[in-house]
Amino acid sequence: MTRIWLNHWFSTSYNIINLIKDDRDFYIIGSNENSNSVIKTVCDEWYTEPKLNEKDYIEFCLDFCKSHYVDVFIPRRSMVAISKEKKKFEAIGVKVMVEDYEMMNILNNKNLAYQYFDEKRIGRVPHHETVTTVEQFEKAYNKLLNHYDQICFKFVNDEGGKSYRLIDNSIKGYTSLFKKQSSRMTYESVIEALAERKEFSPIMVMPYLPDDEVSVDCLQTNQGIVMIPRIKSTSRIEFVRYDQEIMTTCVDVYSKIDLQHPCNIQFKYLNGIPYFLEVNTRMSGGVQLSCAVSGVNIPNLAVNKLIGRDKKWKNNFEEKHVSHIEIPVIL
CATH class of the missing domain: 3.40.50.20 (Rossmann fold)
Structure with a gap:
Protein backbone atom coordinates (compact mmCIF):
# COMPACT_ATOMS: atom_id res chain seq x y z
CA MET A 1 0.00 0.00 0.00
CA GLU A 99 9.38 20.51 -9.51
CA ASP A 100 13.13 21.11 -9.20
CA TYR A 101 14.13 24.13 -7.12
CA GLU A 102 15.59 26.23 -9.94
CA MET A 103 12.29 26.32 -11.81
CA MET A 104 10.16 26.49 -8.64
CA ASN A 105 12.08 29.57 -7.55
CA ILE A 106 11.44 31.28 -10.89
CA LEU A 107 7.79 30.36 -11.36
CA ASN A 108 6.80 31.28 -7.80
CA ASN A 109 8.24 34.79 -8.14
CA LYS A 110 6.10 36.85 -10.52
CA ASN A 111 8.93 39.19 -11.53
CA LEU A 112 11.43 36.38 -12.24
CA ALA A 113 8.73 34.43 -14.04
CA TYR A 114 7.83 37.29 -16.38
CA GLN A 115 11.49 37.89 -17.16
CA TYR A 116 11.79 34.19 -17.99
CA PHE A 117 8.65 34.20 -20.16
CA ASP A 118 9.94 37.23 -22.07
CA GLU A 119 13.37 35.65 -22.52
CA LYS A 120 11.90 32.35 -23.76
CA ARG A 121 9.19 34.14 -25.78
CA ILE A 122 6.40 32.20 -24.14
CA GLY A 123 2.92 33.53 -24.83
CA ARG A 124 1.73 37.12 -24.78
CA VAL A 125 2.67 38.56 -21.38
CA PRO A 126 0.79 41.71 -20.22
CA HIS A 127 2.61 45.03 -19.81
CA HIS A 128 3.97 45.21 -16.25
CA GLU A 129 6.14 47.35 -13.99
CA THR A 130 7.84 46.14 -10.79
CA VAL A 131 8.19 48.70 -8.00
CA THR A 132 9.44 48.91 -4.41
CA THR A 133 8.77 52.55 -3.45
CA VAL A 134 5.78 54.91 -3.49
CA GLU A 135 7.47 57.13 -6.07
CA GLN A 136 8.03 54.16 -8.39
CA PHE A 137 4.43 53.04 -7.88
CA GLU A 138 3.07 56.49 -8.80
CA LYS A 139 5.22 56.62 -11.92
CA ALA A 140 4.22 53.11 -13.04
CA TYR A 141 0.53 53.79 -12.37
CA ASN A 142 0.47 56.98 -14.42
CA LYS A 143 2.49 55.37 -17.24
CA LEU A 144 0.06 52.47 -17.56
CA LEU A 145 -2.98 54.72 -17.19
CA ASN A 146 -1.99 56.42 -20.44
CA HIS A 147 -2.70 53.17 -22.29
CA TYR A 148 -5.25 51.23 -20.21
CA ASP A 149 -8.57 52.04 -18.54
CA GLN A 150 -7.85 50.47 -15.16
CA ILE A 151 -4.76 49.36 -13.24
CA CYS A 152 -4.26 46.53 -10.76
CA PHE A 153 -1.34 45.26 -8.70
CA LYS A 154 -0.13 42.47 -6.42
CA PHE A 155 3.03 41.54 -4.56
CA VAL A 156 5.58 39.59 -6.58
CA ASN A 157 5.66 36.86 -3.92
CA ASP A 158 2.01 35.95 -3.57
CA GLU A 159 -0.13 32.83 -3.43
CA GLY A 160 -3.74 32.60 -4.43
CA GLY A 161 -3.91 36.29 -5.32
CA LYS A 162 -4.25 37.37 -1.67
CA SER A 163 -2.53 40.70 -2.31
CA TYR A 164 -4.29 41.40 -5.60
CA ARG A 165 -6.01 44.80 -5.70
CA LEU A 166 -7.86 46.64 -8.45
CA ILE A 167 -7.51 50.41 -8.31
CA ASP A 168 -11.08 51.66 -8.52
CA ASN A 169 -11.63 55.35 -7.83
CA SER A 170 -15.40 54.97 -7.99
CA ILE A 171 -15.67 53.16 -4.65
CA LYS A 172 -16.20 56.37 -2.72
CA GLY A 173 -19.35 57.93 -1.38
CA TYR A 174 -22.85 56.53 -1.83
CA THR A 175 -22.04 54.30 -4.82
CA SER A 176 -19.47 52.41 -2.74
CA LEU A 177 -22.33 50.90 -0.74
CA PHE A 178 -23.30 48.77 -3.74
CA LYS A 179 -19.86 47.34 -4.54
CA LYS A 180 -17.87 44.52 -3.02
CA GLN A 181 -14.63 46.14 -1.96
CA SER A 182 -12.46 43.29 -0.66
CA SER A 183 -10.15 43.46 -3.68
CA ARG A 184 -10.75 47.11 -4.66
CA MET A 185 -9.03 50.25 -3.40
CA THR A 186 -8.96 53.86 -4.45
CA TYR A 187 -5.65 55.24 -5.68
CA GLU A 188 -5.47 57.53 -2.63
CA SER A 189 -5.96 54.58 -0.26
CA VAL A 190 -3.23 52.59 -2.00
CA ILE A 191 -0.72 55.45 -1.76
CA GLU A 192 -1.62 56.02 1.90
CA ALA A 193 -1.04 52.33 2.69
CA LEU A 194 2.24 52.09 0.77
CA ALA A 195 3.54 55.29 2.33
CA GLU A 196 3.84 53.47 5.65
CA ARG A 197 7.01 51.87 4.26
CA LYS A 198 10.03 53.71 2.88
CA GLU A 199 10.61 50.62 0.75
CA PHE A 200 8.33 47.60 0.44
CA SER A 201 8.44 44.09 -1.00
CA PRO A 202 8.34 44.17 -4.82
CA ILE A 203 4.91 44.87 -6.27
CA MET A 204 3.92 44.20 -9.87
CA VAL A 205 1.73 46.93 -11.40
CA MET A 206 -0.28 45.82 -14.44
CA PRO A 207 -3.26 46.75 -16.61
CA TYR A 208 -6.53 45.28 -15.42
CA LEU A 209 -7.71 42.63 -17.88
CA PRO A 210 -11.51 42.64 -17.43
CA ASP A 211 -12.54 39.71 -19.59
CA ASP A 212 -12.63 35.93 -18.99
CA GLU A 213 -10.00 34.22 -16.85
CA VAL A 214 -8.92 30.78 -18.05
CA SER A 215 -7.36 28.19 -15.78
CA VAL A 216 -5.72 25.27 -17.62
CA ASP A 217 -5.15 22.15 -15.52
CA CYS A 218 -2.15 20.30 -16.96
CA LEU A 219 0.01 17.21 -16.53
CA GLN A 220 2.85 15.83 -18.66
CA THR A 221 2.53 12.07 -19.24
CA ASN A 222 4.14 9.45 -21.49
CA GLN A 223 0.94 9.53 -23.53
CA GLY A 224 1.10 13.30 -24.02
CA ILE A 225 0.13 16.47 -22.18
CA VAL A 226 -3.19 16.64 -20.37
CA MET A 227 -4.54 20.18 -20.92
CA ILE A 228 -8.04 21.10 -19.74
CA PRO A 229 -8.88 24.84 -20.09
CA ARG A 230 -11.59 26.02 -17.74
CA ILE A 231 -13.16 29.49 -17.91
CA LYS A 232 -13.46 30.63 -14.31
CA SER A 233 -16.38 32.58 -12.94
CA THR A 234 -17.45 34.51 -9.86
CA SER A 235 -20.59 32.37 -9.98
CA ARG A 236 -20.51 28.64 -9.36
CA ILE A 237 -20.76 27.89 -13.08
CA GLU A 238 -17.56 27.43 -15.10
CA PHE A 239 -17.05 26.34 -18.70
CA VAL A 240 -14.48 24.02 -20.28
CA ARG A 241 -13.59 25.45 -23.72
CA TYR A 242 -10.66 24.54 -25.96
CA ASP A 243 -9.26 27.82 -27.30
CA GLN A 244 -6.61 27.00 -29.91
CA GLU A 245 -4.30 29.91 -29.03
CA ILE A 246 -4.36 28.96 -25.35
CA MET A 247 -3.70 25.31 -26.12
CA THR A 248 -0.79 26.27 -28.42
CA THR A 249 0.71 28.47 -25.69
CA CYS A 250 0.46 25.63 -23.16
CA VAL A 251 2.30 23.30 -25.55
CA ASP A 252 4.94 26.03 -25.93
CA VAL A 253 5.26 26.24 -22.13
CA TYR A 254 5.98 22.52 -21.97
CA SER A 255 8.47 22.69 -24.84
CA LYS A 256 10.50 25.31 -22.94
CA ILE A 257 9.94 24.39 -19.28
CA ASP A 258 10.51 20.93 -17.80
CA LEU A 259 7.31 20.40 -15.81
CA GLN A 260 6.81 16.85 -14.57
CA HIS A 261 4.00 17.30 -12.06
CA PRO A 262 0.48 18.78 -12.12
CA CYS A 263 0.38 22.50 -12.74
CA ASN A 264 -2.13 25.20 -13.51
CA ILE A 265 -1.48 27.67 -16.34
CA GLN A 266 -3.51 30.88 -16.19
CA PHE A 267 -4.66 33.30 -18.87
CA LYS A 268 -6.82 36.43 -18.98
CA TYR A 269 -8.60 37.86 -21.99
CA LEU A 270 -8.57 41.49 -23.14
CA ASN A 271 -10.56 42.37 -26.27
CA GLY A 272 -10.67 38.72 -27.30
CA ILE A 273 -6.91 38.19 -26.90
CA PRO A 274 -5.67 35.73 -24.23
CA TYR A 275 -2.73 37.04 -22.19
CA PHE A 276 -0.44 34.55 -20.46
CA LEU A 277 -0.36 35.27 -16.72
CA GLU A 278 1.40 32.54 -14.77
CA VAL A 279 2.21 28.91 -14.11
CA ASN A 280 1.11 27.67 -10.67
CA THR A 281 3.32 24.73 -9.71
CA ARG A 282 0.60 22.71 -8.01
CA MET A 283 -2.89 21.38 -8.63
CA SER A 284 -5.54 24.09 -8.73
CA GLY A 285 -8.37 24.40 -6.25
CA GLY A 286 -10.81 23.61 -9.07
CA VAL A 287 -9.00 20.71 -10.73
CA GLN A 288 -11.91 18.41 -9.87
CA LEU A 289 -14.17 20.46 -12.17
CA SER A 290 -11.82 19.91 -15.11
CA CYS A 291 -11.61 16.21 -14.26
CA ALA A 292 -15.40 15.86 -14.14
CA VAL A 293 -15.93 17.36 -17.62
CA SER A 294 -12.97 15.75 -19.40
CA GLY A 295 -13.04 12.31 -17.80
CA VAL A 296 -9.32 12.62 -16.96
CA ASN A 297 -8.37 12.03 -13.30
CA ILE A 298 -5.31 14.33 -13.03
CA PRO A 299 -4.51 13.79 -9.31
CA ASN A 300 -4.63 10.01 -9.66
CA LEU A 301 -2.59 10.03 -12.88
CA ALA A 302 0.03 12.24 -11.22
CA VAL A 303 0.51 9.94 -8.23
CA ASN A 304 0.71 6.88 -10.45
CA LYS A 305 3.28 8.60 -12.65
CA LEU A 306 5.39 9.52 -9.62
CA ILE A 307 5.55 5.92 -8.38
CA GLY A 308 6.34 4.59 -11.86
CA ARG A 309 2.94 3.40 -13.06
CA ASP A 310 2.10 4.39 -16.64
CA LYS A 311 -1.67 4.73 -16.34
CA LYS A 312 -3.64 5.39 -19.54
CA TRP A 313 -6.08 8.27 -19.94
CA LYS A 314 -8.48 9.65 -22.52
CA ASN A 315 -9.76 13.22 -22.80
CA ASN A 316 -13.27 13.38 -24.27
CA PHE A 317 -12.65 17.04 -25.29
CA GLU A 318 -16.24 17.95 -24.49
CA GLU A 319 -17.01 21.65 -24.06
CA LYS A 320 -19.47 21.84 -21.19
CA HIS A 321 -20.56 23.96 -18.28
CA VAL A 322 -19.69 22.58 -14.87
CA SER A 323 -20.68 23.63 -11.38
CA HIS A 324 -20.29 22.57 -7.77
CA ILE A 325 -22.38 22.76 -4.63
CA GLU A 326 -21.59 23.05 -0.96
CA ILE A 327 -22.55 20.07 1.15
CA PRO A 328 -22.49 19.75 4.92
CA VAL A 329 -19.61 17.69 6.32
CA ILE A 330 -19.56 16.65 9.97
CA LEU A 331 -16.06 17.16 11.39
Whole structure:
Protein backbone atom coordinates (compact mmCIF):
# COMPACT_ATOMS: atom_id res chain seq x y z
CA MET A 1 0.00 0.00 0.00
CA THR A 2 1.35 3.42 -1.00
CA ARG A 3 1.30 5.95 1.85
CA ILE A 4 0.70 9.51 0.60
CA TRP A 5 1.07 12.65 2.71
CA LEU A 6 -0.57 16.00 1.84
CA ASN A 7 0.53 18.88 4.09
CA HIS A 8 -1.55 21.95 4.83
CA TRP A 9 -3.61 22.01 1.62
CA PHE A 10 -6.63 24.24 1.01
CA SER A 11 -10.10 22.88 1.78
CA THR A 12 -10.93 21.92 -1.83
CA SER A 13 -8.18 19.31 -1.64
CA TYR A 14 -11.04 17.28 -0.14
CA ASN A 15 -11.89 16.61 -3.80
CA ILE A 16 -8.26 16.01 -4.82
CA ILE A 17 -7.90 13.33 -2.15
CA ASN A 18 -11.08 11.58 -3.28
CA LEU A 19 -9.74 11.57 -6.86
CA ILE A 20 -6.37 10.16 -5.75
CA LYS A 21 -8.16 7.39 -3.86
CA ASP A 22 -9.57 6.07 -7.11
CA ASP A 23 -6.87 3.45 -6.54
CA ARG A 24 -7.71 1.48 -3.40
CA ASP A 25 -4.07 0.82 -2.55
CA PHE A 26 -3.44 4.52 -1.85
CA TYR A 27 -3.44 5.40 1.86
CA ILE A 28 -3.83 9.12 2.60
CA ILE A 29 -2.18 10.95 5.48
CA GLY A 30 -3.26 14.56 5.96
CA SER A 31 -2.06 17.41 8.16
CA ASN A 32 -2.92 21.04 8.71
CA GLU A 33 -2.44 23.78 11.30
CA ASN A 34 -6.23 23.83 11.58
CA SER A 35 -7.22 20.75 13.54
CA ASN A 36 -10.78 21.04 12.16
CA SER A 37 -9.86 21.21 8.47
CA VAL A 38 -12.54 19.49 6.40
CA ILE A 39 -9.97 17.37 4.55
CA LYS A 40 -9.41 15.26 7.63
CA THR A 41 -12.74 13.58 6.92
CA VAL A 42 -11.33 11.89 3.79
CA CYS A 43 -7.89 11.04 5.18
CA ASP A 44 -6.92 7.66 6.60
CA GLU A 45 -4.69 9.40 9.17
CA TRP A 46 -4.81 12.99 10.36
CA TYR A 47 -2.41 15.24 12.28
CA THR A 48 -2.29 18.86 13.41
CA GLU A 49 0.83 20.68 12.20
CA PRO A 50 2.94 22.88 14.50
CA LYS A 51 3.61 26.53 13.66
CA LEU A 52 7.29 26.69 12.72
CA ASN A 53 9.70 28.86 10.78
CA GLU A 54 10.59 27.50 7.35
CA LYS A 55 13.92 25.94 8.30
CA ASP A 56 12.41 24.07 11.25
CA TYR A 57 9.39 23.12 9.15
CA ILE A 58 11.62 21.31 6.63
CA GLU A 59 13.12 19.27 9.49
CA PHE A 60 9.60 18.56 10.74
CA CYS A 61 8.64 17.29 7.27
CA LEU A 62 11.67 15.02 7.04
CA ASP A 63 11.00 13.59 10.50
CA PHE A 64 7.30 13.20 9.72
CA CYS A 65 8.08 11.25 6.54
CA LYS A 66 10.38 8.92 8.48
CA SER A 67 8.10 8.34 11.44
CA HIS A 68 4.96 7.82 9.33
CA TYR A 69 6.59 5.71 6.61
CA VAL A 70 5.59 8.14 3.86
CA ASP A 71 6.13 6.93 0.28
CA VAL A 72 4.81 10.00 -1.57
CA PHE A 73 4.84 13.58 -0.30
CA ILE A 74 2.50 16.09 -2.03
CA PRO A 75 3.39 19.45 -0.47
CA ARG A 76 1.57 22.74 -0.67
CA ARG A 77 2.92 24.56 2.36
CA SER A 78 6.58 25.63 1.82
CA MET A 79 6.68 24.08 -1.65
CA VAL A 80 9.67 26.13 -2.83
CA ALA A 81 11.73 25.42 0.30
CA ILE A 82 10.84 21.72 0.12
CA SER A 83 11.90 21.59 -3.53
CA LYS A 84 15.30 22.99 -2.53
CA GLU A 85 15.74 20.07 -0.15
CA LYS A 86 14.11 17.44 -2.37
CA LYS A 87 17.21 15.25 -2.44
CA LYS A 88 17.06 14.89 1.34
CA PHE A 89 13.56 13.41 1.00
CA GLU A 90 14.61 11.18 -1.88
CA ALA A 91 17.55 9.93 0.24
CA ILE A 92 15.07 8.50 2.76
CA GLY A 93 12.96 6.90 0.02
CA VAL A 94 10.27 9.58 -0.31
CA LYS A 95 9.05 10.69 -3.75
CA VAL A 96 8.11 14.38 -3.69
CA MET A 97 5.52 15.82 -6.08
CA VAL A 98 7.28 19.12 -6.66
CA GLU A 99 9.38 20.51 -9.51
CA ASP A 100 13.13 21.11 -9.20
CA TYR A 101 14.13 24.13 -7.12
CA GLU A 102 15.59 26.23 -9.94
CA MET A 103 12.29 26.32 -11.81
CA MET A 104 10.16 26.49 -8.64
CA ASN A 105 12.08 29.57 -7.55
CA ILE A 106 11.44 31.28 -10.89
CA LEU A 107 7.79 30.36 -11.36
CA ASN A 108 6.80 31.28 -7.80
CA ASN A 109 8.24 34.79 -8.14
CA LYS A 110 6.10 36.85 -10.52
CA ASN A 111 8.93 39.19 -11.53
CA LEU A 112 11.43 36.38 -12.24
CA ALA A 113 8.73 34.43 -14.04
CA TYR A 114 7.83 37.29 -16.38
CA GLN A 115 11.49 37.89 -17.16
CA TYR A 116 11.79 34.19 -17.99
CA PHE A 117 8.65 34.20 -20.16
CA ASP A 118 9.94 37.23 -22.07
CA GLU A 119 13.37 35.65 -22.52
CA LYS A 120 11.90 32.35 -23.76
CA ARG A 121 9.19 34.14 -25.78
CA ILE A 122 6.40 32.20 -24.14
CA GLY A 123 2.92 33.53 -24.83
CA ARG A 124 1.73 37.12 -24.78
CA VAL A 125 2.67 38.56 -21.38
CA PRO A 126 0.79 41.71 -20.22
CA HIS A 127 2.61 45.03 -19.81
CA HIS A 128 3.97 45.21 -16.25
CA GLU A 129 6.14 47.35 -13.99
CA THR A 130 7.84 46.14 -10.79
CA VAL A 131 8.19 48.70 -8.00
CA THR A 132 9.44 48.91 -4.41
CA THR A 133 8.77 52.55 -3.45
CA VAL A 134 5.78 54.91 -3.49
CA GLU A 135 7.47 57.13 -6.07
CA GLN A 136 8.03 54.16 -8.39
CA PHE A 137 4.43 53.04 -7.88
CA GLU A 138 3.07 56.49 -8.80
CA LYS A 139 5.22 56.62 -11.92
CA ALA A 140 4.22 53.11 -13.04
CA TYR A 141 0.53 53.79 -12.37
CA ASN A 142 0.47 56.98 -14.42
CA LYS A 143 2.49 55.37 -17.24
CA LEU A 144 0.06 52.47 -17.56
CA LEU A 145 -2.98 54.72 -17.19
CA ASN A 146 -1.99 56.42 -20.44
CA HIS A 147 -2.70 53.17 -22.29
CA TYR A 148 -5.25 51.23 -20.21
CA ASP A 149 -8.57 52.04 -18.54
CA GLN A 150 -7.85 50.47 -15.16
CA ILE A 151 -4.76 49.36 -13.24
CA CYS A 152 -4.26 46.53 -10.76
CA PHE A 153 -1.34 45.26 -8.70
CA LYS A 154 -0.13 42.47 -6.42
CA PHE A 155 3.03 41.54 -4.56
CA VAL A 156 5.58 39.59 -6.58
CA ASN A 157 5.66 36.86 -3.92
CA ASP A 158 2.01 35.95 -3.57
CA GLU A 159 -0.13 32.83 -3.43
CA GLY A 160 -3.74 32.60 -4.43
CA GLY A 161 -3.91 36.29 -5.32
CA LYS A 162 -4.25 37.37 -1.67
CA SER A 163 -2.53 40.70 -2.31
CA TYR A 164 -4.29 41.40 -5.60
CA ARG A 165 -6.01 44.80 -5.70
CA LEU A 166 -7.86 46.64 -8.45
CA ILE A 167 -7.51 50.41 -8.31
CA ASP A 168 -11.08 51.66 -8.52
CA ASN A 169 -11.63 55.35 -7.83
CA SER A 170 -15.40 54.97 -7.99
CA ILE A 171 -15.67 53.16 -4.65
CA LYS A 172 -16.20 56.37 -2.72
CA GLY A 173 -19.35 57.93 -1.38
CA TYR A 174 -22.85 56.53 -1.83
CA THR A 175 -22.04 54.30 -4.82
CA SER A 176 -19.47 52.41 -2.74
CA LEU A 177 -22.33 50.90 -0.74
CA PHE A 178 -23.30 48.77 -3.74
CA LYS A 179 -19.86 47.34 -4.54
CA LYS A 180 -17.87 44.52 -3.02
CA GLN A 181 -14.63 46.14 -1.96
CA SER A 182 -12.46 43.29 -0.66
CA SER A 183 -10.15 43.46 -3.68
CA ARG A 184 -10.75 47.11 -4.66
CA MET A 185 -9.03 50.25 -3.40
CA THR A 186 -8.96 53.86 -4.45
CA TYR A 187 -5.65 55.24 -5.68
CA GLU A 188 -5.47 57.53 -2.63
CA SER A 189 -5.96 54.58 -0.26
CA VAL A 190 -3.23 52.59 -2.00
CA ILE A 191 -0.72 55.45 -1.76
CA GLU A 192 -1.62 56.02 1.90
CA ALA A 193 -1.04 52.33 2.69
CA LEU A 194 2.24 52.09 0.77
CA ALA A 195 3.54 55.29 2.33
CA GLU A 196 3.84 53.47 5.65
CA ARG A 197 7.01 51.87 4.26
CA LYS A 198 10.03 53.71 2.88
CA GLU A 199 10.61 50.62 0.75
CA PHE A 200 8.33 47.60 0.44
CA SER A 201 8.44 44.09 -1.00
CA PRO A 202 8.34 44.17 -4.82
CA ILE A 203 4.91 44.87 -6.27
CA MET A 204 3.92 44.20 -9.87
CA VAL A 205 1.73 46.93 -11.40
CA MET A 206 -0.28 45.82 -14.44
CA PRO A 207 -3.26 46.75 -16.61
CA TYR A 208 -6.53 45.28 -15.42
CA LEU A 209 -7.71 42.63 -17.88
CA PRO A 210 -11.51 42.64 -17.43
CA ASP A 211 -12.54 39.71 -19.59
CA ASP A 212 -12.63 35.93 -18.99
CA GLU A 213 -10.00 34.22 -16.85
CA VAL A 214 -8.92 30.78 -18.05
CA SER A 215 -7.36 28.19 -15.78
CA VAL A 216 -5.72 25.27 -17.62
CA ASP A 217 -5.15 22.15 -15.52
CA CYS A 218 -2.15 20.30 -16.96
CA LEU A 219 0.01 17.21 -16.53
CA GLN A 220 2.85 15.83 -18.66
CA THR A 221 2.53 12.07 -19.24
CA ASN A 222 4.14 9.45 -21.49
CA GLN A 223 0.94 9.53 -23.53
CA GLY A 224 1.10 13.30 -24.02
CA ILE A 225 0.13 16.47 -22.18
CA VAL A 226 -3.19 16.64 -20.37
CA MET A 227 -4.54 20.18 -20.92
CA ILE A 228 -8.04 21.10 -19.74
CA PRO A 229 -8.88 24.84 -20.09
CA ARG A 230 -11.59 26.02 -17.74
CA ILE A 231 -13.16 29.49 -17.91
CA LYS A 232 -13.46 30.63 -14.31
CA SER A 233 -16.38 32.58 -12.94
CA THR A 234 -17.45 34.51 -9.86
CA SER A 235 -20.59 32.37 -9.98
CA ARG A 236 -20.51 28.64 -9.36
CA ILE A 237 -20.76 27.89 -13.08
CA GLU A 238 -17.56 27.43 -15.10
CA PHE A 239 -17.05 26.34 -18.70
CA VAL A 240 -14.48 24.02 -20.28
CA ARG A 241 -13.59 25.45 -23.72
CA TYR A 242 -10.66 24.54 -25.96
CA ASP A 243 -9.26 27.82 -27.30
CA GLN A 244 -6.61 27.00 -29.91
CA GLU A 245 -4.30 29.91 -29.03
CA ILE A 246 -4.36 28.96 -25.35
CA MET A 247 -3.70 25.31 -26.12
CA THR A 248 -0.79 26.27 -28.42
CA THR A 249 0.71 28.47 -25.69
CA CYS A 250 0.46 25.63 -23.16
CA VAL A 251 2.30 23.30 -25.55
CA ASP A 252 4.94 26.03 -25.93
CA VAL A 253 5.26 26.24 -22.13
CA TYR A 254 5.98 22.52 -21.97
CA SER A 255 8.47 22.69 -24.84
CA LYS A 256 10.50 25.31 -22.94
CA ILE A 257 9.94 24.39 -19.28
CA ASP A 258 10.51 20.93 -17.80
CA LEU A 259 7.31 20.40 -15.81
CA GLN A 260 6.81 16.85 -14.57
CA HIS A 261 4.00 17.30 -12.06
CA PRO A 262 0.48 18.78 -12.12
CA CYS A 263 0.38 22.50 -12.74
CA ASN A 264 -2.13 25.20 -13.51
CA ILE A 265 -1.48 27.67 -16.34
CA GLN A 266 -3.51 30.88 -16.19
CA PHE A 267 -4.66 33.30 -18.87
CA LYS A 268 -6.82 36.43 -18.98
CA TYR A 269 -8.60 37.86 -21.99
CA LEU A 270 -8.57 41.49 -23.14
CA ASN A 271 -10.56 42.37 -26.27
CA GLY A 272 -10.67 38.72 -27.30
CA ILE A 273 -6.91 38.19 -26.90
CA PRO A 274 -5.67 35.73 -24.23
CA TYR A 275 -2.73 37.04 -22.19
CA PHE A 276 -0.44 34.55 -20.46
CA LEU A 277 -0.36 35.27 -16.72
CA GLU A 278 1.40 32.54 -14.77
CA VAL A 279 2.21 28.91 -14.11
CA ASN A 280 1.11 27.67 -10.67
CA THR A 281 3.32 24.73 -9.71
CA ARG A 282 0.60 22.71 -8.01
CA MET A 283 -2.89 21.38 -8.63
CA SER A 284 -5.54 24.09 -8.73
CA GLY A 285 -8.37 24.40 -6.25
CA GLY A 286 -10.81 23.61 -9.07
CA VAL A 287 -9.00 20.71 -10.73
CA GLN A 288 -11.91 18.41 -9.87
CA LEU A 289 -14.17 20.46 -12.17
CA SER A 290 -11.82 19.91 -15.11
CA CYS A 291 -11.61 16.21 -14.26
CA ALA A 292 -15.40 15.86 -14.14
CA VAL A 293 -15.93 17.36 -17.62
CA SER A 294 -12.97 15.75 -19.40
CA GLY A 295 -13.04 12.31 -17.80
CA VAL A 296 -9.32 12.62 -16.96
CA ASN A 297 -8.37 12.03 -13.30
CA ILE A 298 -5.31 14.33 -13.03
CA PRO A 299 -4.51 13.79 -9.31
CA ASN A 300 -4.63 10.01 -9.66
CA LEU A 301 -2.59 10.03 -12.88
CA ALA A 302 0.03 12.24 -11.22
CA VAL A 303 0.51 9.94 -8.23
CA ASN A 304 0.71 6.88 -10.45
CA LYS A 305 3.28 8.60 -12.65
CA LEU A 306 5.39 9.52 -9.62
CA ILE A 307 5.55 5.92 -8.38
CA GLY A 308 6.34 4.59 -11.86
CA ARG A 309 2.94 3.40 -13.06
CA ASP A 310 2.10 4.39 -16.64
CA LYS A 311 -1.67 4.73 -16.34
CA LYS A 312 -3.64 5.39 -19.54
CA TRP A 313 -6.08 8.27 -19.94
CA LYS A 314 -8.48 9.65 -22.52
CA ASN A 315 -9.76 13.22 -22.80
CA ASN A 316 -13.27 13.38 -24.27
CA PHE A 317 -12.65 17.04 -25.29
CA GLU A 318 -16.24 17.95 -24.49
CA GLU A 319 -17.01 21.65 -24.06
CA LYS A 320 -19.47 21.84 -21.19
CA HIS A 321 -20.56 23.96 -18.28
CA VAL A 322 -19.69 22.58 -14.87
CA SER A 323 -20.68 23.63 -11.38
CA HIS A 324 -20.29 22.57 -7.77
CA ILE A 325 -22.38 22.76 -4.63
CA GLU A 326 -21.59 23.05 -0.96
CA ILE A 327 -22.55 20.07 1.15
CA PRO A 328 -22.49 19.75 4.92
CA VAL A 329 -19.61 17.69 6.32
CA ILE A 330 -19.56 16.65 9.97
CA LEU A 331 -16.06 17.16 11.39
